Amino acid sequence: MDFRKIYVCGHRNPDCDTIMSAYALADLRRRTGWQNVEALCPGRLPPRARWVFDRFGLQPPVSRADVYVRVRDIISPDVPSLPADRPLIDALRALEASGESSLPVAAADGTFLGMLSPAKLLTLFIAKDDLSMPTGNAPLQRDIPILQSDDRVHDVKAMAIRNAHNHFPVVDGHGRLLGTILKRAFAETPPFRMILVDHNETAQGIPGVDEIPVIEVVDHHRVSFAPTTEPIRYTADVVGSTCTIVSRMFRGAGLRPSKQIAGVLLAGLVSDTLLFLSPTTTETDRTIASWLERLSGTTAKELMDGMMSVGSALTSLSPAQAVDSDRKSYTESGYKFSLAQLEEANFHIFHRQLDALGAELDRVRTAEGLDFIALLVTDPLRGHSELLFRGAETVRRALPWRIGAHGLFDLPGVLSRKKQLLPEVLSCLP
Ligand SMILES: [Mn+2]
Missing domain, CATH: 3.10.580.10 (CBS-domain)
Structure with missing residues (x-):
């Protein structure tokens, strides 16, 4: 393929699965003979992703704010x-x-x-x-x-x-x-091409992605991709991480990822499946993970512990930044609400900041005219979450969880906003 650059890039607000799958897929494509393939990190490299690249002695992908085509x-x-x-x-x-x-x-x-x-x-x-x-x-x-x-x-x-x-x-x-x-x-098509990983909606992609033709998608989300003018490669499956799919593509090509790339793939896989505890985890994820463990000479547990030991959002960001780092807003049954989620292995850090986080939730609720807002803090290692809820008293009273110490809802076994929290919240709307 003769293009000036083929970018491999995941979604905005990148997580480890998005960054690691882009990095490993760029490696796979180069090994199968493609030229000028470059993995990108859309925006700032998160500290946990940096830890993974350091752990395997690799240079992380270049961070780019956008891929707009420039005059140059x-x-x-x-x-x-x-x-x-x-x-x-x-x-x-x-x-x-x-x-x-x-x-x-x-x-x-x-x-x-x-x-x-x-x-x-x-x-x-x-x-x-x-x-x-x-x-x-x-x-x-x-x-x-x-x-x-x-x-x-x-x-x-x-x-x-x-x-x-x-x-x-x-x-x-x-x-x-x-x-x-x-x-x-x-009038000509720009000299670049895109490969999307871990997303397929351009609205979730790096700014400018819609200016460059997409030639391949590798993903594990719902499909919302626009019709294309030419055939493209599209590899999707219902598995716990995009890294699982990329690993299988190595196997399909008759190749083994290097020791380091296997480690990078394993890190993305365990972070997206929350060490196989997330309800999105499949048998395929477990099989691929043990293959990657053998190739990388490390274990899923070791990588999860390593990533979790890196400063979390609650230790490294202000309450406002932490609440906004992964927050999604919804309008359902006449209610406007927002659900934020953070991962934190040490709940003492969370409990110490309750007042500041509660005040920040109140501020956002007022500023955005929301009926309610909640922050789900998840400990992926123990497979458990706590919920800080502000607003609509009728919804609050209908929630199915007991209130524990610190006035927080206690959500044993809840890890996924999409699959576990949101459905419960929706069933509480009158
Ligand atoms: Mn993913």
Whole structure:
């Protein structure tokens, strides 16, 4: 596959499964002969993911805030530029040889000076002597849109297509010429391709994902993918982690992940299945995990303990950031509400912050006009959660759990917001 880059990228607010599956799938694709494959981390690398890469001595994937296509990405490679200090006659010969109607002229330090075009030169009577003058001294065309290398193609495309000019010089932040974009480049598909892992809805993807054609999806979520114009690879299954699917793809290709990649896959698998305690866990996840344990020389338990030992959201973030780090809002039966979830192995840390977290929930509830809001704090190692609830008294009284110490609901065996908490909450709405 001959693309400038093939990005492998998971969903926004990335978790370990999303990052590890992207990393391992990029490795698999490279081993099966694909070129220019690069795994991305959409946004900041979470501390627990950093721990995993450190544990196996690997460089984590590059963090990117977006994959918007920029002007610098579509510079036309074969359009030359003309040095301002060379004689005009040389520039005219270069212009003729290029077959272009105009070419950009740059000073010795790279500064863009203008476009050399025959039409502009006709405004002068050119005597033979004039042809030896430096190109930079000739009348140059300057009434032309100059594009900045960081501009989004999306933002300048309509202007460029409507514009009378066919050539657009591209400069950096210092006005230095980087190249030229021919008008037709704006109509072409960008030179990148995407592989989505652990999600398939572009609304959940890295910003800009909808500007780049998707050639492959590997996922374990509901399908909400738009119809495509060309065939794509789509691998999905109802298993506990995307890392489980990527591991099976290694097997299917007759390959074994390296010791380190096996460790990375195992870490993603145990974090998404909460060490096989999540109700999303399947027999396939367990089988694949023991294969990865043998290949990586480590155990699922060791990796889970290691990830959980890294500063949790409650120790490293403010109450406002912690409540917002994984919060989903719903509108059902006329109720507007929000359910946040955090993982925390040490509930003392949670209980110490109850006042601040409660105040933050009240603040969000008022600011967003919610009927109620709740924070589910889950200890994946003990398979147990506690719920801090604020708002709608009728819903609160209908919840099926007993209230324990600290005035929190006690939810033994509850690990999943999607499969366990939300259905109970919905059944309590009048
Ligand atoms: Mn996942």
